[in-house]
Amino acid sequence: MGIVSDVRKARALLRKALHNRIAVRDVRARLARQAPHPRQHFRVAVYFADGEVNMYQVRQWYKPLQRIASRWPVVVLARTATGARSILDDGALPVAFVPTVRDLERYVATQDLRVVLYANQNTRNFQMFRYGRRWHVFINHGESDKMYMTTNQFKAYDYALIAGDAARERLGRVLWDYDLDARTIPIGRPQADHYSGELPYPPDDRTVVLYAPTWEGDRPSAHYGSIRTHGEALAAAVLASADHRLIYRPHPRSGVVDAEYGAANARIIAAIAAANAADPSARHVYDEGPDLGWQLAAADVAVVDISAMVYDRLAADKPLMVTRPVDEAAVVDTHGYLSDAEWLDAASAGRIVDEVARVLADPDAVTRLEGWVRHYFGDTAPGAASARFEAAIGELMNRWQQWHTRSLADEEGEDEAELDDE
Numbered sequence: 403m404g405i406v407s408d409v410r411k412a413r414a415l416l417r418k419a420l421h422n423r424i425a426v427r428d429v430r431a432r433l434a435r436q437a438p439h440p441r442q443h444f445r446v447a448v449y450f451a452d453g454e455v456n457m458y459q460v461r462q463w464y465k466p467l468q469r470i471a472s473r474w475p476v477v478v479l480a481r482t483a484t485g486a487r488s489i490l491d492d493g494a495l496p497v498a499f500v501p502t503v504r505d506l507e508r509y510v511a512t513q514d515l516r517v518v519l520y521a522n523q524n525t526r527n528f529q530m531f532r533y534g535r536r537w538h539v540f541i542n543h544g545e546s547d548k549m550y551m552t553t554n555q556f557k558a559y560d561y562a563l564i565a566g567d568a569a570r571e572r573l574g575r576v577l578w579d580y581d582l583d584a585r586t587i588p589i590g591r592p593q594a595d596h597y598s599g600e601l602p603y604p605p606d607d608r609t610v611v612l613y614a615p616t617w618e619g620d621r622p623s624a625h626y627g628s629i630r631t632h633g634e635a636l637a638a639a640v641l642a643s644a645d646h647r648l649i650y651r652p653h654p655r656s657g658v659v660d661a662e663y664g665a666a667n668a669r670i671i672a673a674i675a676a677a678n679a680a681d682p683s684a685r686h687v688y689d690e691g692p693d694l695g696w697q698l699a700a701a702d703v704a705v706v707d708i709s710a711m712v713y714d715r716l717a718a719d720k721p722l723m724v725t726r727p728v729d730e731a732a733v734v735d736t737h738g739y740l741s742d743a744e745w746l747d748a749a750s751a752g753r754i755v756d757e758v759a760r761v762l763a764d765p766d767a768v769t770r771l772e773g774w775v776r777h778y779f780g781d782t783a784p785g786a787a788s789a790r791f792e793a794a795i796g797e798l799m800n801r802w803q804q805w806h807t808r809s810l811a812d813e814e815g816e817d818e819a820e821l822d823d824e
Contacts, residue, residue: 544710590787597695612701622731
């Protein structure tokens with residue numbers, strides 16, 4: 403069995419290497435057909451060191467970034483070929499393909515980058531941190547109460563753009579000697595101002611249930627994924643109801659660690675296809691598209707795992723339920739919204755139709771939800787978060803100018819001192 407496993411791993415590595423090589427050729431050819439980037443043009447960079455599997459982390463920032471790009475030009479520094487190819491396919495922002503440190507160094511030397519934004523904690527972020535005289539800013543790829551949201555890696559950045567009071571409290575509980583006032587800037591969730599995508603079915607009287615589970619996780623403390631424990635029973639119950647519609651949006655990494663998790667995901671997708679074939683008017687949806695927004699707006703109730711999707715739904719200010727992890731090792735932060743959430747246990751997943759009816763009929767749940775929305779995101783009026791994001795970037799640009807001016811003055815002073823010494 404060990405030899406068979408080794409052979410499979412070797413084949414997988416070869417396939418990955420071939421896939422990456424093809425992507426490299428494709429990206430270089432496409433960029434060669436484009437006009438070169440103007441020198442000293444870009445002021446903001448989005449540093450993205452991941453491949454296509456994690457594109458969801460940067461895609462959600464496209465529209466907020468496009469908004470600020472009209473004032474401060476934005477470029478994506480893509481370190482992998484598959485990531486660069488996906489961003490080129492999307493056509494949302496200019497791309498610089500910088501796979502090696504030398505490539506990165508050469509490109510940075512051609513631009514006037516003052517703010518560098520990071521949507522995740524890839525270890526190769528440190529290859530960009532070496533460049534001083536600019537701000538390195540963590541923007542994250544979602545708001546949640548997972549351990550990821552309080553990692554000590556926050557200290558590696560000059561600043562972090564956070565959602566609101568809940569994030570401040572979370573960081574304050576965990577990070578020692580971290581100046582929250584000086585190094586965090588609350589902006590809410592600007593992505594919520596730019597919901598995208600079109601409804602793939604005509605509205606009707608069906609109650610719409612969004613089930614958006616996360617992936618299985620790569621360690622016990624992060625075993626939040628519910629597809630194996632809740633998902634199949636939940637999906638079967640919704641699909642069996644003539645009064646409900648299921649929108650199924652699994653995490654794109656579902657099954658990358660646990661093959662059985664991936665198999666359960668495949669069975670749900672097949673069940674959706676079978677239900678639609680049996681009743682075309684049901685129009686259940688398996689959603690794997692890049693757009694996020696129409697699902698949150700359309701769903702009467704969302705069922706999500708402990709993930710950023712909890713807070714994406716909170717920002718929509720609409721009813722939701724959170725699946726309770728079966729693995730007791732999964733770390734659950736119950737200081738914030740999760741202390742007051744509507745939980746769905748695995749044993750109750752098959753009764754989801756009744757659970758949905760209960761949540762929709764509870765007026766107290768609406769009041770509690772509104773309080774938590776303000777706590778996490780502040781003012782959620784249309785455009786408010788986008789305005790705060792733009793103001794935050796503007797403030798960072800002002801601070802850059804102040805430090806740049808100070809540095810020039812210090813250098814002139816040093817030059818004059820050297821002349822005096824001579």
